[in-house]
Amino acid sequence: MTKRPDKEEPIHCNILVKAPAVASQLLADSSGLPKERIKHAMLKGAVWLKRPGSKERRLRKAKFKLKTDDFIQLFYNADVLSQTPPEPTRIAENEEYSVWFKPPWLLSQGTRYGDHCSLLRLAQKSASDVDFKLIHRLDREASGLMVLAHNRNAAMLLSKLFQEDRIEKRYFAEVNGHPEIPEKGLFLNSEIDGKSASTEILRGYPGKTDGNTILDIRLHTGRLHQIRKHLADFGHPVIGDSKYGERQRGYYELHLCAWKIHFLSPFTQETVTYQAPLEMRPSFLKDTIATT
Known part of the structure; x- marks a missing residue:
């Protein structure tokens, strides 16, 4: 019998940007996840950006250039991201x-x-x-x-x-x-x-x-x-x-x-x-x- 792999634990990162950076690279460095997984999570709406003076929003562009004092969050859950939605x-x-x-x-x-x-x-x-x-x-x-x-x-x-x-x-x-x-x-x-x-x-x-x-x-x-x-x-x-x-x-x-x-x-x-x-x-x- 093949042993079922352990369930991957969700990852949550809160990052206050200290210097200009590319969003996907900064998140990969901070979370330890491969950059491709970060890009996948961004496309599916698991990354949030709060820029001073602006409303919080989902961030989907992997190459987005972050500025000092931006606040970025990653809510990574492999089970959620792997789900396929039924069609409306x-x-x-x-x-x-x-x-x-x-x-x-x-x-x-x-x-x-x-x-x-x-x-x-x-x-x-x-x-x-x-x-x-x-x-x-x-x-x-x-x-x-x-x-x-x-x-x-x-x-x-x-x-x-x-x-x-x-x-x-x-x-x-x-x-x-x-x-x-x-x-x-x-x-x-x-x-x-x-x-x-x-x-x-x-x-x-x-x-x-x-x-x-x-x-x-x-x-x-x-x-x-x-x-x-x-x-x-x-x-x-x-x-x-x-x-x-x-x-x-x-x-x-x-x-x-x-x-x-x-x-x-x-x-x-x-x-x-x-x-x-x-x-x-x-x-x-x-x-x-x-x-x-």
């Missing part, structure tokens, strides 16, 4: 924004350790002339629709709609059991991290198995893991959610999908509706709510 799909586009379907296991945005597995980065690579802006998030484990703004003004206007609950965000979540949902719907309003949070369950549908229910949910606020936390507190955690429930045998994906976005466009003053294409929806929805 752009389902609608206009001048001010685009709508994307994010598959499960794709990040909304990157982390300190890289952004190559994020929707925002993949969108940027698909159209280098567009300044994509992230205005809301979707859990890495979840799938569904996301809106990306194409410029700063569009981001400001769309963010305002999200903040004022003027964008209708609908989700399907499959849960174990059969929660009782009144005809008028049900609100879950417990605070999350000390902040108000409101999740509206509109109705329930039969799940793929007799013991499950698919809930049609409208999200009124956007707290971290809000739907998952509220449903777990309600006694019906989302299937496949090992963080707030119990991962059930046979379920390996989070059964949560952002299936619909509806709003009055601040750019055209027309009402727009986007739905996740049927063929892209996760397996827990197929053959159950195929016509919605």
Whole structure:
């Protein structure tokens, strides 16, 4: 039997530049990593630059010339950098924004350790002339629709709609059991991290198995893991959610999908509706709510 090699430990370097230097060479000297690995990490967004008087940003150019008093950081994790992202799909586009379907296991945005597995980065690579802006998030484990703004003004206007609950965000979540949902719907309003949070369950549908229910949910606020936390507190955690429930045998994906976005466009003053294409929806929805 071949012995499995020990897992490579992450490397984190903080460097205050004392004299002008080339970024990749300075990082290689400081970390002990080969320069090719440094270049690879830089391309995937694992290196950060803070220049006096400027905003911190990712640094991707290996030959970038650093100046005295620049502050550069490397967040190197071989496991993260070796990951291959699933591909998102752009389902609608206009001048001010685009709508994307994010598959499960794709990040909304990157982390300190890289952004190559994020929707925002993949969108940027698909159209280098567009300044994509992230205005809301979707859990890495979840799938569904996301809106990306194409410029700063569009981001400001769309963010305002999200903040004022003027964008209708609908989700399907499959849960174990059969929660009782009144005809008028049900609100879950417990605070999350000390902040108000409101999740509206509109109705329930039969799940793929007799013991499950698919809930049609409208999200009124956007707290971290809000739907998952509220449903777990309600006694019906989302299937496949090992963080707030119990991962059930046979379920390996989070059964949560952002299936619909509806709003009055601040750019055209027309009402727009986007739905996740049927063929892209996760397996827990197929053959159950195929016509919605």
